Amino acid sequence: xxxxxxAASRDPIPAELPxxxxxxxxxxxxxxxxxxxxxxxxDHAMFRAGVRAEIGESVDIVGEAASVxxxxxxxVHVRPDVVxxxxxxxxxxxxxxxxxxxxxxxxxxxLALSVSDAAEDVISVIRSGARGYVTKTISxxxxxxxxxxVAEGDVVFSPRLAGFVLDAFRDGDVGPxxxxxxxxxxxxxxxxxxxxxxxxxxxxREIGGELFISIKTVETHASNVLRKLQMSSRHQLTRWAADRxxx
Amino acid sequence: MDATMPAMPSVPPTxxxxxxxxxxxxxxxxxxxxxxxxVAGVAAGLADHLGLSRRWIRLAxxxxxxxxxxxIVLYGAFWIVLPAPAHEPPRSKRSAFVFVVAIIxxxxxxxxxxxxxxxxxxxxxSLLACFGGALLWRQASETERERxxxxxxxxxxxxxxxRAGILRIVAGITLVLAGGVFILARAGFAAVGIGxxxxxxxxxxxxxxxxxxxxxxxxxxxxxxxxxIRVEERAELAAHLHDSVLxxxxxxxxxxxxxxxxxxxxxxxxxxxxxxxxxTGIPNGLFAAALHAAAAEVEDSYAITIDVVxxxxxSLDVRLDAVVAAAREAMVNAAKHAKVQTVSLYAEVSDTEVxxxxxxxxxxxxxxxxxxxxxxxxxxxxxxxxxxxxxxxxKSAPDEGTEITLRMELP
Numbered sequence: 001x002x003x004x005x006x007a008a009s010r011d012p013i014p015a016e017l018p019x020x021x022x023x024x025x026x027x028x029x030x031x032x033x034x035x036x037x038x039x040x041x042x043d044h045a046m047f048r049a050g051v052r053a054e055i056g057e058s059v060d061i062v063g064e065a066a067s068v069x070x071x072x073x074x075x076v077h078v079r080p081d082v083v084x085x086x087x088x089x090x091x092x093x094x095x096x097x098x099x100x101x102x103x104x105x106x107x108x109x110x111l112a113l114s115v116s117d118a119a120e121d122v123i124s125v126i127r128s129g130a131r132g133y134v135t136k137t138i139s140x141x142x143x144x145x146x147x148x149x150v151a152e153g154d155v156v157f158s159p160r161l162a163g164f165v166l167d168a169f170r171d172g173d174v175g176p177x178x179x180x181x182x183x184x185x186x187x188x189x190x191x192x193x194x195x196x197x198x199x200x201x202x203x204x205r206e207i208g209g210e211l212f213i214s215i216k217t218v219e220t221h222a223s224n225v226l227r228k229l230q231m232s233s234r235h236q237l238t239r240w241a242a243d244r245x246x247x
Numbered sequence: 248m249d250a251t252m253p254a255m256p257s258v259p260p261t262x263x264x265x266x267x268x269x270x271x272x273x274x275x276x277x278x279x280x281x282x283x284x285x286v287a288g289v290a291a292g293l294a295d296h297l298g299l300s301r302r303w304i305r306l307a308x309x310x311x312x313x314x315x316x317x318x319i320v321l322y323g324a325f326w327i328v329l330p331a332p333a334h335e336p337p338r339s340k341r342s343a344f345v346f347v348v349a350i351i352x353x354x355x356x357x358x359x360x361x362x363x364x365x366x367x368x369x370x371x372x373s374l375l376a377c378f379g380g381a382l383l384w385r386q387a388s389e390t391e392r393e394r395x396x397x398x399x400x401x402x403x404x405x406x407x408x409x410r411a412g413i414l415r416i417v418a419g420i421t422l423v424l425a426g427g428v429f430i431l432a433r434a435g436f437a438a439v440g441i442g443x444x445x446x447x448x449x450x451x452x453x454x455x456x457x458x459x460x461x462x463x464x465x466x467x468x469x470x471x472x473x474x475x476i477r478v479e480e481r482a483e484l485a486a487h488l489h490d491s492v493l494x495x496x497x498x499x500x501x502x503x504x505x506x507x508x509x510x511x512x513x514x515x516x517x518x519x520x521x522x523x524x525x526x527t528g529i530p531n532g533l534f535a536a537a538l539h540a541a542a543a544e545v546e547d548s549y550a551i552t553i554d555v556v557x558x559x560x561x562s563l564d565v566r567l568d569a570v571v572a573a574a575r576e577a578m579v580n581a582a583k584h585a586k587v588q589t590v591s592l593y594a595e596v597s598d599t600e601v602x603x604x605x606x607x608x609x610x611x612x613x614x615x616x617x618x619x620x621x622x623x624x625x626x627x628x629x630x631x632x633x634x635x636x637x638x639x640x641x642k643s644a645p646d647e648g649t650e651i652t653l654r655m656e657l658p
Contacts, residue, residue, distance in 0.1 A: 116525075118524075118525050137552070159554055159556045159591060159593065160554070160556055162556070163556035163557065163558050163593070166558045166595070167558045167559065170558070170559060170597075196593070196595065199556045199558070199593045199595075200591060200593040200604045200606055200650070201554065201591030201593070201606050201608075202606075
């Protein structure tokens with residue numbers, strides 16, 4: 001990991017356009033496990049600088065943006081692996097960015113990052129298509145880990161998000177609206193177990209050890225939960241989203 | 248001409264001041280003018296507003312007065328409805344003399360013309376009523392007038408009566424009755440019918456003329472109320488920022504040498520802001536809030552971060568109090584012994600049971616080796632729950648962190 005990535009991180013990388021998701025072509029001697037290419041979207045320059053200082057070593061920060069419009073054009077231009085996305089932006093919000101980019105670029109993955117404790121904020125950005133949610137108090141190492149996992153196609157549940165999901169899918173809390181797809185509106189017992197352990201602060205590896213399943217299986221459960229979270233017409237989720245005028 | 252118009256410095260420049268009833272519906276407001284006035288500053292104000300010579304306006308008023316008395320009536324009307332000048336300087340002896348003479352002359356002209364006034368026999372009573380109202384209006388302070396304006400709006404739609412409103416209505420009724428008696432005494436019963444019709448017509452005309460003004464008044468008052476709410480909210484927020492955030496920042500600067508203290512202060516401020524923004528941790532007799540409060544206490548005492556996630560909620564009772572107390576003890580243990588900065592607390596309330604997990608990734612210990620006299624774990628956690636028919640389990644191993652599980656079945 002001694003390659004001079006700092007120089008490359010400043011390049012707009014115009015030659016990259018045909019091959020999204022691959023390692024930067026400007027550094028031929030890069031180690032096999034390429035650093036994920038990341039765009040930072042946050043309206044506070046101070047916060048971006050802080051994140052850059054903390055994780056700039058272990059990921060390749062290829063762009064920054066401070067507003068929805070800027071974020072969309074930057075992301076479409078540099079085609080990063082992961083977008084670190086603030087939920088609250090001055091001219092719209094995280095969900096607007098996800099909704100604008102995903103139809104164009106399917107390969108970009110979004111990781112939401114927020115100081116908000118409000119369930120509707122978290123749920124709305126996940127429902128718009130983000131692959132995970134972490135709070136801004138997360139440590140640098142954990143954030144790097146989360147980015148890497150999202151880049152690999154994994155989903156990231158912070159304990160708080162896991163708690164929100166459990167809350168939203170709680171038994172006996174089905175709303176008056178008849179569910180369109182009952183399977184989507186319920187978590188399997190195994191998924192609930194996984195979520196509970198996530199909420200308790202367990203890592204995937206620890207969950208695998210606890211439930212005697214492989215990490216891969218844990219990941220599958222987690223992404224199934226994410227899919228249900230995004231697709232479910234469950235009353236409570238819909239209400240949260242509707243509050244934010246997303247549905 | 249704007250420069251010659253006095254502002255109203257006694258009132259903030261919110262739309263409330265704009266509620267002044269100017270008849271000329273143009274943005275530059277029409278005011279009575281204090282300096283250089285002869286009687287009440289109406290002519291001067293009009294002249295300044297229209298950009299005409301004061302002399303000409305005065306002459307016009309006098310001419311109108313001499314012919315029919317209409318000038319006096321007009322002047323009186325303007326006097327009533329135009330906003331008062333900003334600061335009324337005390338009148339000099341000479342101008343006071345002019346004032347009195349002018350009033351007497353006006354009354355004399357009116358009295359003299361009473362027979363020949365075109366609208367004579369109904370005009371005088373309504374003039375009396377006008378002057379009665381004007382007198383009340385003149386006596387009132389600006390805030391009282393503001394309230395009357397609001398009231399007169401309110402009494403059209405709602406029944407908001409307070410003392411000023413009742414006073415106003417009583418005075419109005421008295422004047423109307425006085426006018427009626429006057430008509431009866433002077434003109435006899437035969438004229439009453441015609442008089443009523445005339446009054447109705449005049450009333451309708453007045454409504455037509457002043458309708459837009461009333462509308463604007465209502466709109467401005469709404470706008471003013473909205474503005475006031477906004478200002479109040481801003482003030483409240485500023486007060487809050489001052490009381491908590493600024494104080495904390497000052498404290499942080501003072502204890503910049505101690506990272507532990509700084510992070511404790513920052514964390515406690517963050518928690519306070521969060522509880523304000525998202526309403527978590529406000530004591531409300533519910534389990535989740537109690538857990539949040541307990542975690543906050545431990546955070547404050549031991550300068551660590553506790554991630555609290557609670558699913559479901561329920562009212563506190565003796566047994567849940569025990570769970571909260573045990574969870575608090577578990578957090579204290581983690582803070583004291585685990586040598587970590589972060590502790591996770593997860594609690595779930597279902598219909599049948601309450602479970603709480605307190606987990607750290609710290610140094611851990613061998614649960615077998617807890618001394619019998621370690622009050623913390625045995626007494627405060629296990630014993631406390633056992634007394635309420637709950638259970639506590641400790642899972643820990645050296646270097647693998649510790650997780651304490653509290654479980655309480657609910658009836």
